[in-house]
Amino acid sequence: MQHLFVDISSHGYGHLAQSAPVLNALCGSRPLRLTIRSGLAQEQLARRIQTPFTHIHAASDFGFVMHDALNVDTATSALRYRAAYAAWPQRVAAETLFLQQLGADLVLSNVSPLPLAGAAAGGIPALAMCSLNWADLFAHYYAAHDWAAPIHAAMHAAYASAHAFIRFTPGMDMPDLPNVQVVGPVSVHAGQPAVSIREQAAQSLGLGLPLHKRWLLLALGGIAHRLPVEDWPKMPGIQLLVPADWQVAPRADITPYSDAHIPFAELLPCVDIVLSKPGYGTFVEAACCGLPVLYLQRPDWPEADCLENWLHDNTRAAILSPAAGRSGDILPAVHALLARPAPPPPVASGIAQALRLINGVLHGSDTIKA
Numbered sequence: 001m002q003h004l005f006v007d008i009s010s011h012g013y014g015h016l017a018q019s020a021p022v023l024n025a026l027c028g029s030r031p032l033r034l035t036i037r038s039g040l041a042q043e044q045l046a047r048r049i050q051t052p053f054t055h056i057h058a059a060s061d062f063g064f065v066m067h068d069a070l071n072v073d074t075a076t077s078a079l080r081y082r083a084a085y086a087a088w089p090q091r092v093a094a095e096t097l098f099l100q101q102l103g104a105d106l107v108l109s110n111v112s113p114l115p116l117a118g119a120a121a122g123g124i125p126a127l128a129m130c131s132l133n134w135a136d137l138f139a140h141y142y143a144a145h146d147w148a149a150p151i152h153a154a155m156h157a158a159y160a161s162a163h164a165f166i167r168f169t170p171g172m173d174m175p176d177l178p179n180v181q182v183v184g185p186v187s188v189h190a191g192q193p194a195v196s197i198r199e200q201a202a203q204s205l206g207l208g209l210p211l212h213k214r215w216l217l218l219a220l221g222g223i224a225h226r227l228p229v230e231d232w233p234k235m236p237g238i239q240l241l242v243p244a245d246w247q248v249a250p251r252a253d254i255t256p257y258s259d260a261h262i263p264f265a266e267l268l269p270c271v272d273i274v275l276s277k278p279g280y281g282t283f284v285e286a287a288c289c290g291l292p293v294l295y296l297q298r299p300d301w302p303e304a305d306c307l308e309n310w311l312h313d314n315t316r317a318a319i320l321s322p323a324a325g326r327s328g329d330i331l332p333a334v335h336a337l338l339a340r341p342a343p344p345p346p347v348a349s350g351i352a353q354a355l356r357l358i359n360g361v362l363h364g365s366d367t368i369k370a
Contacts, residue, residue, distance in 0.1 A: 002362060003033040005104035007115045010039030011063030013222035015110045017281030018130065018168055020048035021188050022354045027051035029355065030362075035102065037115075040222075047263050048188070060095075061112035063134060064141075069225030069277055070298045074141050081138065085151045096122040106362055113158035120161035125361050128162045129354060131171035131280050132303045135159055140302045163361050166354050168280070170310030172303055181357060184349030187288040188265045201270040204262040209255050213239040215271040216334065217257075219264070220296075221279045229254060232328025241271065273334060275320065278304040283311050290345045292316035292337040296325050314346045 006023065009015040016038070027034060027050075034051060039059030062080055065073040084091075095118025099107060107119040111130035119126035135155035142148040156176065159165055164181045167174060174180045202209035209215070216238050218227065226246050234253050242248055244256035257267060268274070269289045276282045277296045280303075286293050293311060297319055298304045311317045316337045324330050 001031050001033050002105040003035065003103050004362075005099065005102060005107050005115070006034065006036045007060055007107070007109045007112050008036060008038040008040065008045070009061055009063055009111055010059050011061070011223075012069075012279060012281075013040075013044075014280040015130065016040060016045065016048055017188070017285065018186050019108075019110045020045075021186050021348070021351050022129070022358070024050045025351050025355055026358055030359070035104070044259070047259050048265070060114040061134065064137070066223050069220050069223040070296060070301075072141070072301070078142060078145070081142070081151055082147060085154055088154050092117045092121055094118075099124055106358070108358070109162075113155045116162050117154070117158035120158070126162045127164055127166060127358060127361060128159055129166035129168065131168045131306075133159050133165070133172075133174060133177070136172060136174060136176075137302050164357055166357055168350050168354075170280070170284070170306045172306055183353035183357075185284050185288070185346055186350040186354070187285045187348040189269065189285055189288040189348065197266075198270045201262055201267055205255060205257055206261070209241075210239055213237055214273065214334070214338070215239050215241055216273050216275060217241045217268065217271040218243065218275045219268075219282050220275075220277050221282060225277070227325055229328065232330075235328075235331045235334070238331070238334065241267070273337060275330070278307045280307065283307050284346075284348075287311060287315040288345050288348055290315065290342050292318075292340070292342070294318055294320045294330065294333055294337065296320050296322065314343065316340045316342060 008019050034053040036045060036053045037056040037058055037060065038045060042055040045055060065076040065080060067073050091114060095114050099118050100122050104124055107115050107124055107126040109115045109128050111128055111133055116126050116128055135152055138155060139152050159177055160179060162179055164179050165177055167180050167182050168186050169182065169184050198211055202211060214237055218240065229240055229242055230248050240254045241257050242254055244258040248254050248256065268285055273292045274282065274286045275294045278298045293315060318333055318337055320330060320333060
């Protein structure tokens, strides 16, 4: 049985949201031994990944240090990058030894450079897959600094060493990488709106969730960012679903949710509208469910433009101002979005395309075409 080693970034939940549907389809199509390294908890991974796996609870990348879900801490991130790449050759050598001892037949990274560099040094086939790469984001923030060029070169070389970089749609352009293969969107909902099971969702949450109201889901991703919803005015006909870890004081029109109550992927198609921020997982999954999306913008995040443009092309979407996010003056925007006709949901064609690329490498194919 072939051994697949997968490295999933824990910079939010988007990397897992991209990886899980591909891994589920791949492991459902052929027997594979699966090892996953991620800073995410095993329980979080297991809610999305349906096949048994060995979990190595560690993070080989950090992406960027964040002030909150919308704003990058560029100063601390710079220090982290300089420390991480000060002994890059030694880290790569250790990674190569780790992969060899693990007996990996294929390395799949979303989207740390380290396992790709380690695999290349050890002659192990490797693929990258993501909607972004850290080298391009690093260059966006630090290219003008005299210390940045060697770090960027190391990251770029790692990505370029992969057999292919599977770039999901929506995603950033990567013109400097010679191995990019663009595939379609990836979503657990696979392009078909899931059957709404609002009664079961209400029962799972166990908090008397009113079925006659519109459900507005606040989903700001895996990086801490809290809106002051307890100070928002009550909105007639609207029930807010907020993360349980916000610990909002009890209020009749606010219902806390968590994956312990109901998996996010099952809750999402039950709601009427989503309030989020630019991020691959929630944007794509909401669009594939045909849901309208209100979103807070991420200033100076290089991936945001391609995500926002795709969202507006594929579902009902509108920007929410920071002031409205603080005050809760969102009802006019909610009603305006709900009144708009819904376009056909996009098809999550990226899963099948990614599988062809991965299976091509597992079969030892020399031809890598999506």
